Structure formats: structure tokens, C-alpha cells
Amino acid sequence: QTSLSIWGWGSLGLVLFLVTFGPFAIFYFAFYMLCFVGGGFVVTLLFGKSNSEKYLEQCEHSFLPCTSVGIPKCIEEMKREARPIKIDRRLTGANIIDEPLQQVIQFSLRDYVQYWYYMLSDDESFLLEIRQALQYALVQFSARSKETDWQPYFTTRLVDDFGTHLRVFRKAQQRVAEKGDQMKDQAEELVDTFFEVEVEMEKEVCRDLVCTSPKDEEGFLRDLCEVLLYILLPPGDFQNKIMRYFVREILSRGILLPLINQLSDPDYINQYVIWMIRDSNCNYEAFMNIIKLSDNIGELEAVKDKASEELQYLRSLDTAGDDINTIKNQINSLLYVIKVCDSRIQRLQSGKEIDTVKLAANFGKLCTIPLDHILVDNVALQFFMDYMQQTGGQAHLFFWMTVEGYRVTAQQQLEVLQSRQKDGKHQTNQTKSLLRAAAFGVYEQYLSEKASPRVNIDDNSVAKLAETLNHEDPTPEIFDDVQRKVYELMLRDERFYPSFKQNVLYVRMLAELDMLKDPSFRGSDDGEGESFNGSPTGSINLSLDDLSNVPSDEAVQLHAYISDTGVCNDHGKTYALYAITVHRRNPNSEETWKTYRRYSDFHDFHMRITEQVINLINSFKVSLKGAFS
Numbered sequence: 001q002t003s004l005s006i007w008g009w010g011s012l013g014l015v016l017f018l019v020t021f022g023p024f025a026i027f028y029f030a031f032y033m034l035c036f037v038g039g040g041f042v043v044t045l046l047f048g049k050s051n052s053e054k055y056l057e058q059c060e061h062s063f064l065p066c067t068s069v070g071i072p073k074c075i076e077e078m079k080r081e082a083r084p085i086k087i088d089r090r091l092t093g094a095n096i097i098d099e100p101l102q103q104v105i106q107f108s109l110r111d112y113v114q115y116w117y118y119m120l121s122d123d124e125s126f127l128l129e130i131r132q133a134l135q136y137a138l139v140q141f142s143a144r145s146k147e148t149d150w151q152p153y154f155t156t157r158l159v160d161d162f163g164t165h166l167r168v169f170r171k172a173q174q175r176v177a178e179k180g181d182q183m184k185d186q187a188e189e190l191v192d193t194f195f196e197v198e199v200e201m202e203k204e205v206c207r208d209l210v211c212t213s214p215k216d217e218e219g220f221l222r223d224l225c226e227v228l229l230y231i232l233l234p235p236g237d238f239q240n241k242i243m244r245y246f247v248r249e250i251l252s253r254g255i256l257l258p259l260i261n262q263l264s265d266p267d268y269i270n271q272y273v274i275w276m277i278r279d280s281n282c283n284y285e286a287f288m289n290i291i292k293l294s295d296n297i298g299e300l301e302a303v304k305d306k307a308s309e310e311l312q313y314l315r316s317l318d319t320a321g322d323d324i325n326t327i328k329n330q331i332n333s334l335l336y337v338i339k340v341c342d343s344r345i346q347r348l349q350s351g352k353e354i355d356t357v358k359l360a361a362n363f364g365k366l367c368t369i370p371l372d373h374i375l376v377d378n379v380a381l382q383f384f385m386d387y388m389q390q391t392g393g394q395a396h397l398f399f400w401m402t403v404e405g406y407r408v409t410a411q412q413q414l415e416v417l418q419s420r421q422k423d424g425k426h427q428t429n430q431t432k433s434l435l436r437a438a439a440f441g442v443y444e445q446y447l448s449e450k451a452s453p454r455v456n457i458d459d460n461s462v463a464k465l466a467e468t469l470n471h472e473d474p475t476p477e478i479f480d481d482v483q484r485k486v487y488e489l490m491l492r493d494e495r496f497y498p499s500f501k502q503n504v505l506y507v508r509m510l511a512e513l514d515m516l517k518d519p520s521f522r523g524s525d526d527g528e529g530e531s532f533n534g535s536p537t538g539s540i541n542l543s544l545d546d547l548s549n550v551p552s553d554e555a556v557q558l559h560a561y562i563s564d565t566g567v568c569n570d571h572g573k574t575y576a577l578y579a580i581t582v583h584r585r586n587p588n589s590e591e592t593w594k595t596y597r598r599y600s601d602f603h604d605f606h607m608r609i610t611e612q613v614i615n616l617i618n619s620f621k622v623s624l625k626g627a628f629s
Contacts, residue, residue, distance in 0.1 A: 140232045442479065557584070
């Protein structure tokens with residue numbers, strides 16, 4: 001029905017349309033529709049064309065003029081007004097450091113760049129680029145420095161490297177000395193031997209070419225500068241080969257190479273040492289020990305000449321009153337120094353030096369120095385430190401020394417804190433934080449799991465110490481328990497102190513301390529007579545060994561007395577000096593020699609006798625009291 005209605009209505013509409021408009025109405029309708037569509041198309045085409053022409057005209061007028069090239073371009077750039085330059089002056093984040101660094105940059109540009117650049121151009125852009133590159137390099141250097149843990153390097157690695165260098169040099173000297181007169185060029189032989197020993201000790205490292213060949217040294221410095229530039233320069237500047245090579249040559253040949261040559265110049269080193277000790281007082285005993293142990297005749301003659309020159313000057317002074325006593329004391333001291341130098345030179349020229357190792361074999365039993373005495377004596381500590389580094393136990397010794405330094409520092413800081421609190425000044429938190437940081441530094445360096453090398457003690461003690469550091473205020477005694485165990489370990493462990501007493505370094509330590517004597521020789525470092533001068537403890541061991549080697553049927557008589565006294569002056573300190581004449585009489589021979597001692601030497605002598613020969617305590621007390629009465 002629906003379809004019939006549609007068809008019906010459609011037919012009705014068609015009939016009505018034909019009756020109304022006629023039979024040609026369909027053609028008229030088609031024509032009208034075609035005209036409508038065509039007219040719309042024409043109107044759209046004309047409107048789009050006009051709008052497109054207007055848009056193209058606008059775009060054509062908006063184009064930039066053609067850029068000039070070559071010389072006109074440079075002239076236009078130079079004619080432009082200079083824009084204000086803004087520079088970020090921050091480098092390290094600390095004003096106290098940044099301002100001096102900015103001054104250094106400014107002076108460097110002024111002295112090395114501006115004086116020739118301004119002859120070529122007035123444009124500041126080039127100088128700005130150089131300044132920004134330098135600042136970028138300094139910022140990178142500052143950032144990487146902050147990320148580096150410097151404490152282990154300066155306290156462990158640098159010390160180990162320096163100690164290794166000295167040990168290699170001493171071993172090379174020893175080998176050269178053993179060869180004797182077989183060498184033609186001793187200096188060249190010492191250099192070759194040094195690098196041979198270096199290869200033996202460090203296995204895979206030898207720096208002979210870098211140190212002896214100027215060409216290889218420059219190549220090494222260039223490579224080093226390449227690495228530094230890669231780390232510090234901006235990527236764009238590093239990729240610029242011309243700039244990189246130019247800066248590399250300046251750093252290697254203009255800065256590093258002259259710096260190394262200056263630091264290795266003996267004259268510069270001597271002048272620097274003189275400058276460092278100019279304001280410090282040289283210990284008298286240390287100075288005399290250096291003279292007595294020196295094996296360089298040239299150095300001894302130089303000391304003697306200097307002392308003679310000073311002696312002539314003092315004798316030329318015309319003084320009276322209290323000054324004359326001071327001058328006399330200085331003259332006596334200089335005469336004593338000259339006498340010791342003459343005796344030492346005479347011994348070296350006569351070839352009467354002693355091989356300490358062979359001498360120790362002749363003695364058999366050596367004097368025993370307690371470990372606690374070794375740790376507080378600078379000379380003995382150096383030998384023990386060398387031995388501990390050879391055995392790989394240096395961490396224990398360094399820990400003990402570091403704790404000693406921490407204890408002294410902590411005591412001083414707390415004393416200062418207490419005095420400031422009495423004055424009403426409060427800096428408790430700051431001082432405690434500094435001490436806590438120092439204590440944690442010691443713990444991290446030697447006792448933590450990250451420590452390398454690590455001190456080997458029981459884990460309970462380490463854990464207890466860590467608990468104390470985390471929950472209690474730092475005190476000077478916070479490491480005492482661990483330090484005591486480390487001391488016991490060095491004392492009892494067969495790898496350390498017991499083996500050290502059987503090592504050749506122990507014999508050399510005794511010789512350095514003048515506690516090792518040759519029974520067959522009685523030459524004197526102190527001047528006239530025949531006495532192998534040394535410390536009182538060394539003389540004791542010598543006398544006891546000599547007496548023990550004498551047959552029972554031979555009568556040996558020893559007689560000593562103070563034959564003369566004097567006053568010496570050491571940097572404003574005046575003390576008494578005693579000349580002791582010793583007679584030794586055998587049935588077949590008689591010997592006499594002199595030696596010089598201070599009152600403290602007599603006291604040390606008495607204490608040593610008290611320890612070793614208890615039966616002679618009373619008799620020596622009477623002798624000492626009679627000598628000073």
C-alpha cells in the first residue's frame with residue numbers, strides 16, 4: 001500500500017506539471033539547472049583569481065632583500081653598532097675564588113692577546129669567545145674537582161708514589177755503589193740503573209723514554225693536553241682542529257714543559273728549600289747527625305767552608321760586655337762543627353766506612369728498639385714505614401699515625417672551644433661537625449668496606465666504632481680501642497715488627513741512629529782521639545759486646561772522666577757540653593779517645609744501663625754524681 005501511494009502521488013504530480021508547463025517543461029528545467037551550475041563555476045573562478053593576485057602581490061612585497069656576500073658583507077657587519085656584552089662572572093660559586101680568577105683571565109688576555117689583536121681589529125667578539133671558552137674550561141675543572149675525593153689521593157696514593165720513588169732511587173744508588181770503579185760515567189749509570197729498578201718494582205711500568213728523551217717527553221705532554229682539552233673545552237671548540245692544536249702547543253710547550261724544567265732544576269730546588277727554612281730554626285742535634293752520617297765529601301767541605309767563613313766574621317767583631325760571651329759561645333759551636341767535618345772527611349778519604357750489613361753479621365745479636373720508640377722517632381719511623389710498604393702492611397701504620405694526628409687536632413679544637421665558651425662565644429655545633437667529618441674521614445679511609453687498603457681487625461670493633469660515630473659526639477679518644485688493637489697487631493704479627501727486626505732495614509736503622517758499631521775501628525767523628533762517635537745507647541752496646549768478646553784471662557781496664565767543659569749556643573739556646581776522655585787498657589795495648597756529650601746524653605746513658613745491666617746501677621749512679629759534683 002505504501003508503494004502504491006508513492007507511485008500514485010508521483011504520477012499525479014507529473015501529470016499536473018505537464019498540464020501546467022506543457023510538454024517541453026522538462027527541457028527547460030534541465031537548461032536552467034545547467035546555466036545555474038555554469039554561472040556558479042564562472043563566478044568562483046573569477047573571485048579566486050582576483051584574490052590570488054592580491055595575495056601574491058602581498059607576498060612579493062614582504063620578501064627580504066638579497067644578502068650581500070664577501071667584502072660588502074664584512075663591511076656591513078663592521079659598520080653595525082656594537083651591542084653590550086654580558087659576561088657571567090661565576091666560575092666556582094665562591095666569590096673569594098672567582099674574583100681572582102677573573103683578574104687572572106683579564107690580565108692573560110691583556111698581556112698575551114689584546115696587544116696584537118687590537119692591531120688587527122677593534123671587534124670584541126673574538127675576545128669574548130676566548131673569555132667564554134676559558135670560563136667554560138674553569139667551570140668544568142671546578143665541577144670535576146668537586147666530584148673527586150682528594151683525601152685518599154693526598155694521604156695515601158701521593159705518599160706511596162713519593163715513597164716508592166725514593167726507594168727506587170736508594171736501591172739504584174746502592175747498586176751503583178756496589179759496582180764501584182767499574183763504571184765510566186757514574187751519572188749515566190745511575191739513570192740506567194734507576195729505571196731498571198723501577199721495572200723490577202713496578203713490573204709493567206717504566207718511564208725511561210718520557211724522562212730521558214725530549215721528543216718523547218713533548219709527545220707525552222701533547223697527549224696529556226689532548227685529554228685535558230677533551231674534558232674541559234666545549235664540544236664545538238674541541239672539534240675545531242686548528243684551535244685544539246694551537247691550544248695544545250701553548251699548554252705543552254709554553255706552560256707544562258717550562259714548569260717541569262724549572263721544578264727539576266737543582267738550583268731552583270735549593271733556593272726553594274732555603275726559602276722554606278729561612279724562618280725556621282734547625283735543630284742542633286739533627287744538623288750534627290746529618291753531618292756525622294753524610295757520605296758526600298763535597299757537602300762536608302761546603303759546610304766546613306761556610307763555618308770557617310762565619311768564624312772569621314765573628315773573630316773580626318770588636319765587642320765588649322755581655323755580647324762577648326755570646327760570640328764566644330758561637331765561636332765554640334763553629335769550631336766543634338769544623339772539627340766534626342774534618343774528622344768525617346778524613347774517614348771517608350781513608351776508606352774506613354763500615355758496611356752495616358756485614359757489621360751486623362759480626363755482632364750477631366743486635367740492640368732491640370721497642371716498637372713504641374720506633375713510632376715516635378722520625379728516623380726509625382721512616383725505616384719501619386719502608387718495611388711496612390714492602391710487606392703490604394702500610395695501611396696499619398698509616399692508620400696509627402692518622403689517629404695520632406686526629407687526637408692532637410681534636411684536643412686542640414676542644415680546648416679552643418672551651419676557651420671561647422668561657423668568653424661567651426658559641427661555636428659548638430661547627431666545631432663538633434668538623435671533628436665528626438674528620439673522624440668519618442678516618443673511618444672511611446681505613447676501616448670501611450670501601451677502604452683500599454683496609455685495616456684488618458675484628459668486625460665487632462669496627463661495628464662498635466661505627467655505632468659510636470653515628471650516635472655520639474666525637475672525642476679525642478674515640479679511636480683509642482681500635483688503635484690499640486692495630487698496635488698489638490703490628491707488634492705481635494710475624495709479618496710486621498718481629499720480621500722487621502730480622503730485616504736489613506732494621507740494621508740500617510740502627511746504623512742511622514748510631515746504635516751499631518764496628519769493634520775493629522775507633523775513628524772519631526768528634527775530632528781528635530779514636531772513637532766511633534754515636535749516641536750513648538750505641539756506645540753501651542759496643543762496650544758490652546767488646547767486653548763479652550774478650551777472653552776471661554785478659555784484664556780490660558776502662559777509665560773515663562770529664563776532661564773539659566764548654567758552653568754552646570744553638571739558635572739562642574745555651575747549654576753545657578762535656579768533653580769525655582776514655583782510656584781502654586789491655587795487657588798488650590792501650591787506647592785513648594775523646595767524645596762530647598750533653599747532660600741529656602748522660603741521662604739517656606744512665607737509663608740504658610739501668611735497663612740492661614741491673615747489677616751496675618748503684619756503681620754508675622755514684623760515678624755520674626761524682627762526675628757532676
